[in-house]
Amino acid sequence: MELLDLHADILVIGGGLAGLSAALQARQAGCKVIVAAKGKIGRSGNTIMARNSIAAVLDNKGNKDSIARHIKDTMAGGDYLNDEKLVAVLAGEAPEAVNWLMQHRVPFLCEEGHVIVKGSPGHSAKRVLTVDGSALKSQKTPGLAITGPLTQEAKKQGIEMLENVLITSLLNKGGEIIGACGLDRRRERAFTINSRGVILACGGAGSLYPFTTNTADVTGDGYALASEAGAKLKDLEFIQFHPCVTIDSPRLVLSTAPFYDGAILTNNFGEQYMYQYSVQGNMATRDVMAQASFSEINAGRGTGRKAVFMDFGGVEPGFMASKYADIKDYLQGKLKVEVAPAAHFEMGGVVIDDHCNTTLPGLYACGEVAGGVHGANRLAANALTEAVVFGLRAGKHAAAEVLRHRSGKCDENQSVQLQCKKQQFSEFLPAHHESNAFRLITQELCRLMGRHVSVVRYKAGLQKALNEIEIMQERINQTEPHDYRQLLDYHQVKLMLLSGYLISQAALQREESKGAHYRADSIMNSEY
Ligand SMILES: Cc1cc2nc3c(=O)[nH]c(=O)nc-3n(C[C@H](O)[C@H](O)[C@H](O)COP(=O)(O)OP(=O)(O)OC[C@H]3O[C@@H](n4cnc5c(N)ncnc54)[C@H](O)[C@@H]3O)c2cc1C
Structure with a gap:
């Protein structure tokens, strides 16, 4: 197998909005930057799927909004579990971040020369801007209107792009992060990337679930990489499930706005069930809708394809x-469509301070992989804001730290550690063997997460999930990869198992229902 040693001042793991913002900022500060992603930079991850809504308080047409109001709304949406310092950064720097996007040729919807601002549930004023994706060839990936111009700029600025690479572990030297190891997903090649700073921007964990709005590469790897290296994580139990995602492809994330205009949810028996779960009926919050639909499906009142109907009659x-x-x-021409709740957004993640420092020196985190901004639940349009605001912060701060301590090549101890990692990869030399053991475990894990760590959670189910994940972890450690494809699958499922474990553990530990985390066995539920 080919083994490569790469060197950079800063390694950014993730090629979505957070990663691109961080990389461009670090490059501008004078750093040599490598961005690594599982797919193509700017064409992988959830950013490309986004509906392009970004929350920011702009002084627009006498709008009575304020930064303080954006902070207040975000805190209320997160059930006050948010890190207030991070929320202040989010709201305070959102206007500047939008400006930065505009300067980088990201197009926003405008009317008569003014950016259009709209309202959105949970935002007490009109502050949601929309990136204009109308010029794109395909409307399936509107977020390309954001990542496209940023990727072009990154290429122009000489940022090195390591595409189709699975980062498998972080290099930790005496508690400090000094790079990462990875495998090429297209050809037999292993990397060690030696860097003074590593910025985690690898997104959320939706694809740990069998039904999700997320892209297939978003599998919670960042949580596993950080945890394995010794960094602290928080709030992983808070996962937002979107209630109305079509089960047929193309999979569509349906807006909940039609519920305010007469749409209803019905089960397979044509019964309108939302009033049994909430006095607000079909105008309940998205969490309550997801919980209700999940309960109907689990009670056998869903359709044969484990869905309910969104009825527009x-x-x-x-x-x-x-x-x-x-x-x-x-x-x-039909009046109703089969929908089901789908894993959408992970609120929790790697603990960061307001400069995106994690609890490990040399490791920074930004975007969906980081925790604390959204608390127990996220307001619509705040995720893209988070990705760009904290991406820029991470890039700027990491660059300043790295340039302060830059000393050129890695030291001898570090080289030894890199060599060890290489040997670890070299042990699995190609020897063809027909087995998809690791892929089967991946499917088992997703099923388990969908059954026990999903919208409605019980202590017994969560405990079962943890036990079964432990057994799967033992199984993969006893199964030797026999060829390169299996080696890749082994490392991927290893990260997913750890990430699934961390989420299940957090969900077990929080016995109350709060925000997006619903414990059906909580004694406090009458007040929920
Ligand atoms: C359908 C949909 C619609 C949405 N609409 C909106 C919206 O309108 N407004 C809003 O605010 N939010 C929205 N969101 C949420 C928002 O899009 C995401 O939270 C945000 O884009 C995350 O950006 P990110 O850069 O942190 O991660 P991502 O864009 O998900 O990028 C993650 C990157 O990390 C890489 N990666 C992951 N693991 C590894 C690994 N082990 N090795 C190497 N690379 C790795 C991936 O390949 C990818 O390049 C939406 C989400 C979805 C799914």
């Missing part, structure tokens, strides 16, 4: 044509 046809034209197109 009560929405005025004129509204369907004007306000919900995309849904109308999707329905192709």
